[in-house]
Amino acid sequence: MTNFLIKTVANAAALLVAVWLIAGITLTGxxxxxxxxxxxxxxLIFGxxxxxxxxxxxLLSLPVLILTLGLFTLVINALMLLLTSWLADVVDLSFHVDGFWAALLGGLIISIVSWALNMILPDDD
Structure with missing residues (x-):
């Protein structure tokens, strides 16, 4: 349970950095x-x-991932961020991503920040 909370806090911090740095990602309240x-x-939705x-x-895009030497993962991360934005809109949360390019940059920032925070924060494993 502690590991889940730590990962959620790391995701929230990474999302906050993306909101600060990318003009196309907004959080209002x-x-x-x-x-x-x-x-x-x-x-939580993103996780x-x-x-x-x-x-x-x-798994479904494995041939493309192999062909692009893993760079297609950036596109997958962008799509996951867009899906998170859409689900947040469905449940009436004030989080929005404006388009693919904002999602691509946001996904890259979120990946880097999450990786760094997960290296710093304790892990139960």
């Missing part, structure tokens, strides 16, 4: 508390999407 709650809920959908997409 009335106050800071509501924005923080929205960010945690979006991080669920990455846990359930991403492995299936990677």
């Amino acid at each position: 009335e106050d800071t508390g509501r924005q923080a709650l929205t960010l945690v809920l979006v991080a 669920l999407v990455n846990f359930v959908v991403k492995p299936v997409v990677k």
Whole structure:
């Protein structure tokens, strides 16, 4: 359970960095508390999407991943971020990604920040 909470906090921090750096990724809310709650809920959705959908997409796109030497993973990350944005809109969370290019840059930033935070934060394994 602790590992799940740590990964969720790392995802939330990575999403926050992407919101700060990419103009096409927005997080709105009335106050800071509501924005923080929205960010945690979006991080949970993002984690669920990455846990359930991403492995299936990677398996189905395996020939393209091999052909591009893994660079297609950036496109998959962008698609997962767009799916997260769409699901956040469905459940009425104020998180939005404006298009593929914002999602591509956001996915790259989220991957780098998540990797760095997971290296720093403790792990139960």
